[in-house]
Amino acid sequence: MTQRLLEVEHLQFRYGTSPDAPAALEDVTFGVDKGEFVSIVGPSGSGKTTLLRCIAGLQHPTRGDVRLNGEQVTDVPQELAIVFQDYGRSLFPWMKVRENVDMPLRHMGLPRAERRERIESALEEVGLTDAVEKYPWQLSGGMQQRVAIARAVAYRPQILLMDEPFASVDAQTRADLQDMALEVWQAHESTVLFVTHDIDESVYLSGRVIVLSQPPATVAAEIPVDLSRPRDQIETKASREFVEQRAEVARLIRRPSGEPRVATEAGATEVERR
């Protein structure tokens, strides 16, 4: 059996060390193949961010394994990049756009010419060629997120994790950013793991949707999305297949219960950024 790019096995994450500490993730198992665009959806507070952070190696799960290219993930792997939701705080305010995108490249030992080329092409892909010499605070929210994405793109990771990257922008900008993400994914033939709470977004973007249950979270279902590519904001979303797939995901998310989530206790290590 060919090895999958990413394997997540029986991932568990508890807040705190005592055995009855609440668990964000109970038993999460799934895999991602090379070249896929996979979404993870779940109700608010279902530990999606925690899951992503464990996969990225930023947090250690209480139990379970994450393997990238067969090797266990203990710290952030070289082949992985992550785009956070809070773009404003992830860009370096004292660096211009060019320097922000350049930052990860400086450590890869690339010659200057290649770095410049990567920066220019990444910024072109996200549509920000004119903003090269600007500071982050001079850009709109959507543009700042594009810079963060350009930074990840220039890094050329094997797998790109995205944590609700478009949640903090308006609907119009979100649509543009979604299409841009798809273009970038296709252009680089990379692999994307995309976390969102927006059902429409998850179905529109991905080839497979993983639905998480309420905490303690497990994988409630994995739904392949058969819609044809390239996707279109109007055409695809009007199609019958889209409506059906979307409904299926929505149904799976709504069960089992619609109870409001209990607030995390003082001492919890995870903060769900909304």
Added chain:
Amino acid sequence: MSFANADAAIRPRLAGIGGWLGGVALRLSVLAALVLAWQVVTMLVDDPVSWPTFTDVAARFWDKWATDPDAWLRSLVPSMARLLGGWLGAVAVGIVVGTLIGLSARAREYVNPIVQFLRAIPPPALLPLFIVMLGIGDTMKATMILFGVVWPILLNTVDGVSSVEPLLRETGRVYRIGFRDELLRIILPSAAPKIFAGLRVSLAIAVILMVISEMVATVNGVGFELVQAQRSFRSLDVWATIVLLGIIGYTLNSILAAVEGVVLSWHRGAMGTRS
């Protein structure tokens, strides 16, 4: 509460040359108003010995300080040497030690009471000790300035380093940039605004301590001149020297502010949009 940050956040962003000229015009007019007030009040009080007029003081300042290069060599240069020696030493110690402490929350908790205690000690209280240990030369003065001035820098550096936006450090972790670059390219630039605020405060204190150190055990310097004038009851000289000290303080502060403006140009813009 740092004055620097408060100031930057509130002052309207006067853009470009027009703004700069406007700023200069404002300063000149306020200065003129203050001078006028001084002149008028002292003329009304009419006690030229205790409360000399602005014109009297200006004339004396002109004779004593502005046009006497010998006075510069005798007094100003040694004073500035002590000041800068002590201040730069404090900058080095404060930033290095502050960064080390700031990087570890544990270290902060262990060290905090000691630091709070030491900074509450008025530096002149240590003067007798410093004199015993280091004599009355320039080393002693610079050391006293260093000791008194290191605290704002240290505390502000600790504050700045410990409050770096965690997401920025995580981004550094994601892209695996290593500790050295994390320190130099993420932590220090991020802490720079607070460090500079500490530098400004410390510079003001340094001037004060320089004067104090020269009031007690010295043979030259601006502070020395000040005390000499007081002992000989030359009140006009006292006033003129005070004016000199004010100018020194203002000039040093302006230089530092200009440096800060260049180094932190990104910060002013970023703060402006955050409302």
Added chain:
Amino acid sequence: MTVLSARHRLIGIRAMRGLVGAAALFGLLELLTRAELVNPTYLPPASTILLTTGRILADTEFLANVGGTLLAWGIGMLIAMVIAIPIGLLLGASWRSYLAATTAIEFLRPIPSVALIPLVILLRGRGLDMKVILIVYASVWPILFNTIYGMREVDPIAKETARAFGLGRLAILWKISLRAASPFIYTGIRISAAIALILAISTELIAGGGLGIGTWMIANSETGVPRELLYAGIVVTGLLGLGINAVLVAGERRLFAWHQRVRGTS
């Protein structure tokens, strides 16, 4: 487990660590001096200093001097507040006056307070007057500046709401602006309190000035007098500064809990 007890535990842990740190320093100094690695004429053993500190705290003469310092400090702070707060409120009320005021302060602040010591001696001699004048001069600026800044930070929406309810200008100033600016004013007072204490003692050290810790230290720093006394005086000064700050910080938490929660500080 309630949230309150978790926080108390955290404070307890922090206090413990602080004590450990201080104790470690104490131990280190003790070791260095007893082992004569540091010349004992410069630095007596930490334990001796500690004992001497205890001794002088029971000595009425020393306490009288402490009282002298605190008296000048207290009067100076009070006068500074009476001067700085009303002026600050007025200056901060309008944009124009704010600009003019901050510019003027920019010119006046660099004049070091100690530079005025000779001047004040000439004008008022040495004594309580001199100390108080200098303390007032130095303490006025932080309070003034922070009051003005606090006035600018008043939420204009709060003021407009009040206007919509028919409050006059003076009422708005008193009821809304003053309240909103009060945490900032308090910060200014806290900064000034520390400066005022240092200035009081510095003035005493340099120029005498009646009863005061500084004058006591001068009297006890001549040759022949045991070094520990000097260090003990320094320790008391540090403790005094710590104590005043601790009281003010606690007061801040009490008085302005509403503000800190809003601002997210702790």
